[in-house]
Each structure stands twice: as structure tokens, then as C-alpha cells.
Amino acid sequence: MGEINTRVTLCGITLDNPVIPASGTFGYGYEFAELYDINCLGTFSFKGTTRDPRFGNPTPRIAECTAGMINAVGLQNPGVERVIAEELPRLATCFHKPVMANVSGFSVEDYAYTCERLDSEPQVGWLEVNVSCPNVHGGGMSFGTSPEAAAEVTRAVKRVTTKPVIIKLSPNVTDIVAIAGACEEAGADGISLINTMLGMRIDLRTRKPVIANKMGGFSGAAIFPVAVRMVYQVAHAVKIPVVGMGGVSTAEDVIEMMLAGATAVEVGAANLIDPFASKRIVEDLPAVMKKYGITKLEDIIGGVL
């Protein structure tokens, strides 16, 4: 067997390994750089950034579940101008790889504006566009729940950017393949999935929802099988690369996601309970590859029989 090779190429940019902390679980990176050298990661997707600063939802925003959690943070972030002026320069002192810029919006114009601003930042390698937000001009329906709306966002972002655009899809839909296909046709360079699943918990004592916002996004190990299924469906339906995520917490999970069709893999909730989770997955990967007879990780993408 030759030397273990963990490199993958995502939309033309080569990563040392496919492990990517997911947006909203890794801040703007420098906080984690106090704990370990984050350059060991493939890259990471920074906190969902919007045109204007957002304070997020009222608390409680988090609820415990079996093998997972619900969150309703509400896209709290300092806004794109401060991300460019403060967060990215701070990240530059500790991270020397292209970063994935995660963008949210509440109108097509919001998405285009924020993506255009971040596209000109040299640190940004990819734009990951989260279409799970409600469309305030469209009756509050999430952009990601209709092929037409998702495609409209994709087209608007592609018109004003030069870097690879990855559309991050919501699993809370009847036909995710149709939405992925619409994004591909509209010019998306990649698809990432799955965002969190809509969930809810109720406190038996107060009889009120645990989360102030009533509902929130369910994530963690519990959703992994759903994520693998959806990555498999989408990866076999589109030609553009797919970034798989949803409940990934071990190097074995990374390999399973890649067999389902993922080119790279994001790690989310696991970072929130173990700040070293992503580093551990990167370190475990070569031994797990060896165990399953994998020399070149890129070779197994979509390799499920």
C-alpha cells in the first residue's frame, strides 16, 4: 500500500483533508485557534454572515435531545462590514488557508450584496450560501424550500461573484433532489447538505416549548442516517461536488459520507460538545483509512456499491 493521501479537491481548490467545521459551530475560527493550530483542518465555514448585524433570537436557544440538540440562535453575527474589517484580519493571524464564507440573507438582494462583498476578500476560497432563511418578501417561506427560489438566489449570487458558490440546502423539504438540480442548473458550483432538521421540545413542568423561539434546528449524531441518505440522493443526481454534513462526529462518519457521494465533509454539533472534535477527526482519519484499505481518500467519493 502506498502513502496515505487525505487530499480532496473542492471546486478547484485542494484541501489537505476533507474535514471542515460547519458554520455556526466554529465562530470566525480564531477562538478555536487558542486551543489548537486550526491549520490542521481542510478549511472551516465561518459563522453565517448577513448584510446587517443581528442580535439573534431570545434565550433559551438550545435544547438537549437524545444524541443531539436543537438550536435557534437566529444567525447572530456582526454583519458583513465588521466581518471584513475585524473578523477576517483577526483570522489571518492564525489561519493560512482559504476559508469558506457562509452567507445568509432575507431577500435575493441581501444574498447578492453580502456575497459580492466577501467575494473580493482574498482569504475567502468558497461562498457557502445558506438558503434555509425565510424570504421576508416572499411570505416568510424559506428560499430553500422551492426550486425556483433557490435557483433565483443562486443566479443572483453567481452574477456578482467570481469564486465557487456552494448552495447549502435545508432537509425540511419534500424533494431535495429537485432543489439541488435547480441550483445546479442556475450555475451553482457545489451543493452542501444537510442543514439542521426542524425540531421542538416541550418542558413537562412549564408545558412551554424549551426554546424561546418554539422551534429550532435539530442536529447531532441522531440525524446522521438522514444526512447520509440525502447526500447519496443528491450526489447521484447532480454533477457538481457535494459537501456532506449532518451528525458527523468520527473519522468513520467522514468516510461513510464520502462513500455516499460527498467530496468534503462538514462537522457541526460535535464541535459544540468537544472543542477538539474536528482536530481529532483529522488525526484519526489516516488510521481509519488504513483499516478499510483506503490509500487515496479521493478515490472513494461516491463509492457506495
Next chain:
Amino acid sequence: MKQGIFTIQSNVALTDSVMKMVMVGDTSAVTAPGQFVNIKLEGLFLRRPISICDYDDTTLTILYKVVGKGTAKMAEMGSGETLDVLSGLGNGYDLTLSGKSPVLLGGGVGVPPLYRLAKDLIAAGKEVSVVLGFNTAAEIFYEEEFRALGATVTVTTVDGSRGIKGFVTDALAEIDYTYFYTCGPEPMLKAIYKTATTSGATQL
């Protein structure tokens, strides 16, 4: 911040629902009063954040109220058992703002982080007043411990079963203070913000 394994030295009840746990481990990441730890518990997905009551070179003391699955699990643990702990989280209180006579206001299970704060302020030569607010006399804990540090302690209870009847803010008018530090439920923090005549620092 550090991740480490701590060994429980003792875990005893202070009241019907509040427990005191002392654990031994690497405390080097803890640098200021008001910081917290995040504790991993078997079978539960999320870690449990608990404020630090006191610490030294080898031990951490936490006081916690049993309210749900996580704290119930902690209450069942005994000496010699181990916990996976993230320590040194949070910024903690800024002692340099205290002036010569700060007041510390704690509500219920918000009292614990004020203990180390009082200790450090007294060591720095400050005249420390402490107001401890509880619902009823049976819930009171750490009154004597604060007194033993040399703080002037006032207790309030909502039902009047002990000390001043009412809330911590009802005790504030009688105290001459240069700055306030507080920890407790949000309505209490709001009430203190409205009542206090100086600036201060709050922790939820």
C-alpha cells in the same frame, strides 16, 4: 480554556436542592472569579455549564442546583468518580472596577461565583458587602461562609422567613457602595440595573 479529567473529592447537599462538589484536577486555566466550567455527563449530549464558586492550585468547588437530568446525574456521583471538564471558560469579573466598597448581590443559585469574588476583593483590601437573596429560609446556603471571609452579609427572603422580606434590591438602599457585582436570574438583574446608583457588572 482547558479540557481535563477531574476526580470528585466530595459531593454533599447544602439544602434540599443545592449541592456542593469539590473536584481535583488541573485548574491552571481558571484565572478569574465568575468563570465557569462545562461538564460532560454520560448519556447526555450537551455539556452542563456551572459557575465556579472557588478554586486553588488543585481543586475546583462548584455549587449547583438540581433542576434537570444533568444536575440529577451529578448529584448521584460520589468521591473517586471522574468528570470530563472544560475549565477556564468566560471572562469573569473585573476586580479593578470595584472602588473601595463594592456590593455583591446574588440571587439563589447565582450566589456561588460571588464567593471567590468576595474572597479576592477582601484580599485586595476592599470593604465588601454581600446581599444574598433566596425565596425562603430553607433555601439559604453559604451565609456563614461569606461572613467567615470578612464580608458584611445581608440576607433577603421573598417570604420573609429570614432576614429582610423581599428581594436583594430591598436591601440595597441601606448599603453604601462604590460599585456592584451581581449574578442571578434575569428579572433580578433588571431590577438591580434600575435600582443601583452606581455602575456594575452582571452575569446571567
